[in-house]
Amino acid sequence: MATAADDDAAFHAERRDSDHESFLLHGRMRWLKVALGLGSAAILGYVLADVDPRPNGGSWYGYLLGTLGAGLIVWLSLLGVRKRAITPGRWSLKAWTSAHVYLGLSLVVIATLHTGFQFGWNVHTLAYALMILVIASGVYGMVAYATLPQALSDNRREMTKRQMVEALAAIDRQLEAAAQPIGRVEADLVIAALGQDPFGEGAIARLTGRYRDCRTASALEALAGGDPANERVVALLRKRQAQLAQIRRHMHLRALLEVWLWVHVPLTIMLLAALTAHIVSVFYYW
């Protein structure tokens, strides 16, 4: 029996090691090498290119970098389409994601050189700024995905989300019953605590992890150390607070894990619009 369990564990460990190769390490970092090569070539070309009268998006080298950059942006944004079709092999989604990350980073070099370091309050710089924000949020997302799931898993303590909610509901039911004998003022505090939706917290509270105005904490503060008759309610409120803390930390970590997508995805679409305006305007006022 024990042997079978060990075999099982070993099998899973092996399976995890062989199967789970991070997209960052995919293909011995093939795309990192490609991206570094691309960035270095762009810098070398920038230094060597004879452009007139100064480096500028409108020089021949500027157009070259601009075309490359625009192509990259369109291709990078296609990940949203590509990821919905999972295929194995050379052009697997993992390879695609790996390329998405590294080529996306190389875009910082390519697009910055394309600007020739000329910025202003115009649609051209808007497109550049959106692109930088998209890339920055992507980098954040990569770091978040690498670090936060462990914290999220630790916080779960082998409970599912459903169990967390049910645990809170179970405490609430007992609290409701236990609070029957207590006085009006105290009962109001318990009602307020029970009435507060744990998921009613806004984005700011979730992102900062500071949940102000917690009525469970207020009730606990008011009741603790008071009438010993309230002892059971206080104990349950403590349980409730502990359970809430787990739920809130989960929401906090989830928010940190997910927030970049609210920047990355809408800004990518806006970037495509700004990029279109940038290119069309340049040729319109040719």
Added chain:
Amino acid sequence: MSFVIRTIDITAIGREIVREREVAGDTLVIGRAAENAVHLPDLAVEQQHVRVTAEGGRLHLQAIGSLGFALDGRSTTDATVDPGEGGELELGSYRLQFEREADGRIAVVIRQVAREAADKAETLGGFSLGSVLPGKRPLAWTGLAAILLAFLAVPIWSHLTRPAAEPDYDRPGAVLMDASWRTGALSSVHHGLEDQCEACHVEPFVAVRDETCLTCHQDIADHAAQPRQSLARGPLPWGDAVQWQVAHAFGKPGPGACTDCHTEHEGAGRMEPTREKFCADCHGTLDARLTDTALGNASDFGKAHPEFRALLTTDRTQAEPVRVSLDDRPRQWNGLRFPHAMHLSKTNGVAQMARRLGRDVGYGAPLDCADCHTPTADGVRFLPVDMERDCEACHSLVFDEVGGTFRTLRHGRIEQARAELLSLDARATRATGRRRPGEYASLYRADFGGPGVAMLSRAMTEKGLCGQCHVPAGPPGTLAVMPVTQPSRYMIHGWFDHEDHKQEQCTSCHAAGTSDSSADLLLPGIAQCRDCHQGESARSAEVPSSCAMCHSYHPRTGPAAAPPRIARR
């Protein structure tokens, strides 16, 4: 020790039926089997599922089989409950609450509940940030629409529907939001057009055309007549040829279009001077294509530029000035006798005289260049030397004194000078010391000429009144001088600005201190200029200089022909 088992059932109309019974003993087994103390008829519950043992006021819950149970929502197989605090055990569709009764007994309240599956699924979504933020799609579509509208639709629509108008530098722009399209500030000369993009960008998707530039710059002339200008252009290097092919594919005009050299939106301030290579494309190897050209090849001031050719009169018989290379060490004929060295000496009689004249009249020290040479108001060049202003303090034309007042000849008025001098003789009565007999003795005048005649007769000699500085134009005895020429510009195709060279000594370029003759041409050669000025790309030079520093591409006459730097003065 005993447990109170309280079962609460709910009837179809919602009424609660509470059944209560007591189970003696310290242990309670909960399961599906009917013989258990607590019997829960639910297939999700095992025959014997949980054993509850009372241990000193606390309850120990243990799973009997391999299936666990949920205590206060948490799955476990082994747990302890303080009945004072209470605890809720969930098994299948049953909820069992453990409580301490007022009399100290432990109550187990059993309720059967229906799962609210749909409701739960909704609640679980609350963990996600998405539950409190607007959707990514609406955000994306809103942003997309706002950007396309503001930065594309509005400018294009207002550009296409703008009223037709004649070009006017002062008109405000008619296109909305196109400031957001501006790639950079315009140079100072076009600054007034900053919000009037459509003045230059007339047609959509059509590059700025020469004719648009010429609506304002209509007086600009071609650099050279066709077909010579086209013939002068050398074959393009392959890189440039490829670039031009691409440029033409995108509808760019050129080569030779205004916008080839004059690039805009490069930032506020002066328009960037045209790069050297635009000139060198043709002038670097000009003689290879224009075999009859009089111009030397030039591609870089420091490396490939012919010696300067000055426009000057080399001898008195020449009717018109000609251009002569400084390499030929030309002599200059200007109709004057003037040794610079003598005038700039620190020790000779000239220096003494200048010192004696004193500060009150602008001297007081040995002469320097500025005592005679006055810059033009713009500082670019020098005014011609003026006899009255620059020479006469020393070279006096006083010829008589009457009661303390000096009488002076007027420079340049030959006939009047002759008359003044002759009248001097007529007026003067001179006592000769001899008396003649008779009534006219006191009116006797010697008839061998007075001082006026004497001055006149010597005037054109090298020590004479005029001849000291002027070259006689007629036979001896006649009062006539050769015309004097003082060129204000020697380099007719290049532009030199003295103002920009103020920090230099005059003599560092003009070797006046050692010149004994006015025929010496005191112009510096290209080698001297190259001490500071090298080609555009010469990084180590004091002054990297492109063609445009001295030359103007568009041949116009007058000050407008000068490079803007000089023309603005």
